[in-house]
Amino acid sequence: MAKRDRVAAIGVGYSTTGRRTGLNRRQLVAQAAKAAMADCGISPDQIDGVVLHAGVAGAEPPGLDWIDALDVAQMLGITPITFYNSDQGGPAYFHAAISAIAAIQSGQAHTVLTVRVINQRLSSAEERDSVQGPMRISGDSQFTMPFGSVTPIQTIAALPAQRHMERYGTTEEQFGAHVIAQRANAVLNDEAIMRDPLTMDDYLNSRYVSKPVRLLDCDYPVDSASAVIYTTEERSRDFAKKPVFVESAAASATDILPAGFEKLHDLNMNSPYHAAKTLWSRTDLKPSDVDCAQLYDGFTIIVFQWLEALGFCGEGEAGSFVESGATRLDGSLPVNTDGGACNVGRRHGANFCIESIRQLRGNESGARQVKDAEVAVWANATGPFSGAVLMTAD
């Protein structure tokens, strides 16, 4: 693929984030967007595109209100605009990012505000207790739910993790090593929610949800909105913060969509492999050039899948790679330096982008700053749909 003009990320922002904040989508989006605009000192008339990825991962609590990208633009006085997208499908925040990047590369917009808003889902007990009478299931789920396949923890996490263990010899302690390492990063992050250090005993005593997946392997559902503003390289140095550049970006969808993780060709080598292959084909940089990796941790196994897919270790070797300490803050490839979504809360991918940008700005990550970070990769989702972005410092 021919190299195109580079796209830059110039502003980042988060809303108030926490459990049951009482804030609805509109409020969370407004907070995050305003924070990102303030971060880079941009005014509404300098933005000509808005992308919103909304929606709750799981059962939705009442009262959240519904908004789309046009609402966001109107609310923030961003008018007129030439590009907008409110698509809810695909790999979470990455889906919003790739839409903005593509719009800028193609010239449909020069500066795009992206927002991922996600509210805390109903708890599994609340969801279970809200079931009134026998449940009828249509669509593909009629082939899975009658057998008790009722949560992504089983299909996205437990089935692939079990296969990773039996096929490659991965151990529960190796999953635990990752959970402990990224919690240690969260201890250094004022914005993280889970900040008590963890031991291996803590991990192994954490209850199973669906074996081998434990509660501590699951990201932490919260109310949150996250915003990132992208623009052209030409405009990127006109704002308050040092720009960070998109070196390459790749989306992938493979096999069956959107359900059916259990039917993927291979439970552990799916769209992340395809996305990573495309990502590296669009740059002269190599995995060894990467200073830190921010890898989607909806569940621990997904981090392992990305470590292998991106070529940081060989197929099936993520367990020993993590156990060696390589992914700790003082290791050769610090991973999830903000603490990951298990600890900063479920921002559905956006935190990995924002942490990459902050690390590459070089002076915003405090005690968790990776020294001289010039190249970062972030990745989102897994299985049938996913994507990754390689970013570089100016």
Next chain:
Amino acid sequence: MNIASINIPESATAAQYPPIPEPNMLTEFFWEGIANHQLLILRCGSCGTYIHYPRPICPTCLSMDDLAPAQVSGRGTIYSHTTTVQPFHPYYVDKVPYNLIVVALEEDENIRITSNLIDFPNDDIRIGMPVEVTFQEVAPGLTLPLFKLA
């Protein structure tokens, strides 16, 4: 469109029934087959591809007119498995821990069937174990294809 639905007593509760399949024009044959204790998978008559979940078109040769249910052996191997400890639906409150298995079918290992393994300890389930289908009425009016060790 007259589609055979799975009939259960009016007094049924969520605690008595797992989520119940709601067949449509593409999936009706599968659940009729299960009621008759046959495992039927849609197959393309032009190129032989098995198609599951049911679709109106063959992904290999794009045939649309030559797709028909074919009875399969019901034998396969365990592709992966998990034992679920937390109940996410009222039916499972008194059934945890329960196993969930994914079976790769003998006819085509890329055809995967989600089910449960019966009469076997959850902790001893391993990938690759040979299994075969068995049909059980798990609640009045609802028969499901479950698996036992072959």
